[in-house]
Amino acid sequence: MTQINNSLVKLENVGVFDNDKWLVKGVSFEINKGQIVTLIGPNGSGKTTTAKITLGLYKDIEGKVQKFTEKVAYVPQKISIDWTLPIRVNDFMNLTNTLTNDEIKDALEITGTPHLINKNLKSLSGGEFQRILMARAIAKKPELLVLDEPVQGVDFNGEIALYELIKKISDTLNCGILLISHNLHVVMSKTDHVVCLNGHVCCSGTPIDVANNEKYQEIFGKDISKILSVYEHSHDHIHKIDGSIEKKK
Amino acid sequence: MLDDFFIRALLVGIGMALVTGPLGCFVVWRRLSFFGDTLAHSALLGVTLSYTTEINMALSVFVISSIVALILLKLQKTTNLPSDALLGLLAHSSLAIGLVVIGLLATIRFDLMGLLFGDILAVNVNDIILVWIGGAIILIVLKIIWKPLFASTVNFELAEAEGMKPEKYNAIFTILLAAIIAISIKIVGLLLITGMLILPAAMARNISDNPMQMVIFSVIGGLLSVLIGLFASLEINTPSGPSIITAGLLLFILSLSRIKKKTQLNN
Numbered sequence: 001m002t003q004i005n006n007s008l009v010k011l012e013n014v015g016v017f018d019n020d021k022w023l024v025k026g027v028s029f030e031i032n033k034g035q036i037v038t039l040i041g042p043n044g045s046g047k048t049t050t051a052k053i054t055l056g057l058y059k060d061i062e063g064k065v066q067k068f069t070e071k072v073a074y075v076p077q078k079i080s081i082d083w084t085l086p087i088r089v090n091d092f093m094n095l096t097n098t099l100t101n102d103e104i105k106d107a108l109e110i111t112g113t114p115h116l117i118n119k120n121l122k123s124l125s126g127g128e129f130q131r132i133l134m135a136r137a138i139a140k141k142p143e144l145l146v147l148d149e150p151v152q153g154v155d156f157n158g159e160i161a162l163y164e165l166i167k168k169i170s171d172t173l174n175c176g177i178l179l180i181s182h183n184l185h186v187v188m189s190k191t192d193h194v195v196c197l198n199g200h201v202c203c204s205g206t207p208i209d210v211a212n213n214e215k216y217q218e219i220f221g222k223d224i225s226k227i228l229s230v231y232e233h234s235h236d237h238i239h240k241i242d243g244s245i246e247k248k249k
Numbered sequence: 250m251l252d253d254f255f256i257r258a259l260l261v262g263i264g265m266a267l268v269t270g271p272l273g274c275f276v277v278w279r280r281l282s283f284f285g286d287t288l289a290h291s292a293l294l295g296v297t298l299s300y301t302t303e304i305n306m307a308l309s310v311f312v313i314s315s316i317v318a319l320i321l322l323k324l325q326k327t328t329n330l331p332s333d334a335l336l337g338l339l340a341h342s343s344l345a346i347g348l349v350v351i352g353l354l355a356t357i358r359f360d361l362m363g364l365l366f367g368d369i370l371a372v373n374v375n376d377i378i379l380v381w382i383g384g385a386i387i388l389i390v391l392k393i394i395w396k397p398l399f400a401s402t403v404n405f406e407l408a409e410a411e412g413m414k415p416e417k418y419n420a421i422f423t424i425l426l427a428a429i430i431a432i433s434i435k436i437v438g439l440l441l442i443t444g445m446l447i448l449p450a451a452m453a454r455n456i457s458d459n460p461m462q463m464v465i466f467s468v469i470g471g472l473l474s475v476l477i478g479l480f481a482s483l484e485i486n487t488p489s490g491p492s493i494i495t496a497g498l499l500l501f502i503l504s505l506s507r508i509k510k511k512t513q514l515n516n
Contacts, residue, residue, distance in 0.1 A: 052406075052410075055409075055410040056409070056410070057406055057409055057410060070412050072410060072411055072412060073411060074406075074407055074410035074411055076404075076406060076407060076410075079404055079407065080404075081403055081404060082278065082280070084277055084278055084280070084454065085278045085402065085403065085460065086454065086457050086458045086459055086460060086462070086463055087403065087459065087460060088458065088459050090459075091459055091460055092403070095399070095400045095403060095407070095408075096396075096400050096407070096408065096411040096412075096413055098396075120458055140411075146410070
């Protein structure tokens, strides 16, 4: 196996115990180059905690995390920026790395936000800010990209376009992606490996395996999981990020 | 030229303003104004230590302030108390210990007012050298750690996730704060040093819309405060340290008019 070369991060039976309870326990998975691993599960099931363990944000954990790359980019679920800090999109793009103006422009172009470059972060809407977070992460050209609910606050068309983008990033950069989302129907069709969490791993495998798993259906309700199970996405047109539709060639 | 007490005061004040400008921005951004106060209070203990052991005052203040700062970082991690409670605890207890030690040294003549409010007109050539060399070192270190420190100021988790080691740089920044307090204690005194850190930066915040701009305005504001304050104290015979801070306050009030215009424009 070429696993040693391709593996970006490997979690073995990890867990976090905090305030007298397990936030999450017994989670194992591995992310390889070019692979999208999706975490799904109800609220409080430990998705964000698992993402943070993967990033090394927890100091006291059970189990073992091995990270084989330093080029990591993170799009957190919530980010609070103190508004005592005057900061423009342009400054924010350079936060953890030094980019050329062209690299910044390209990344903003991809997420449909080039017009925001000189805006103050404070003046952005929730959806705009989310796209800037994505743009910043992409611009870093990471080997491992961790996306925690990356499309919240983005309008529906933009959402689909952003998921298409995530798929494209994983293909072009050949980076590994850890994706957290509750939008099962869109997510599932783009994913290589799904981990369904509920305080522990309740099931995992390919999207179809998971969708047909009884435990998964138990958590999300049989009807919903059927409707949403696997949304095989094959349109004859493309939804662009700005909402317009383009015919596929 | 350096014989003139006023020129010496100007030189040392300018040197200090060049350093408090950028550091002050981080103090404001990171909501550390009370933290600066705590360090300044603990400096009193450092001063008494230097009287008892005859170590250089700046050095002993630096050592004690750094220790208090590191104790704080440790307590923040190990207790569930909020930061402001811990800061209060450290500020008041180190101030109290400092005063107790002064009491024990009743035989030594001690200029408490000078210590609290500083005496910029009494600085000598050695003080000028200390401020300029110490200040240069602080600025060089700040320049080196600027990126990770700024990233961890914007968002700690993001910085940590992307390998910027925010904890390490926070600690270094804390040491830099202790250092600026150590070199400026004789100039503006314990009570006014945080004013010098915060006022120019707060003024700059009102008129800037990006980080670099704020740092530059903060330095300019600090320099103007020193110049206006010193000339005022010369002309109308007011105490120089407090005059500098009052000048800073006036600049802050002036900068408020700029915010008003901005918000009107936005509407």
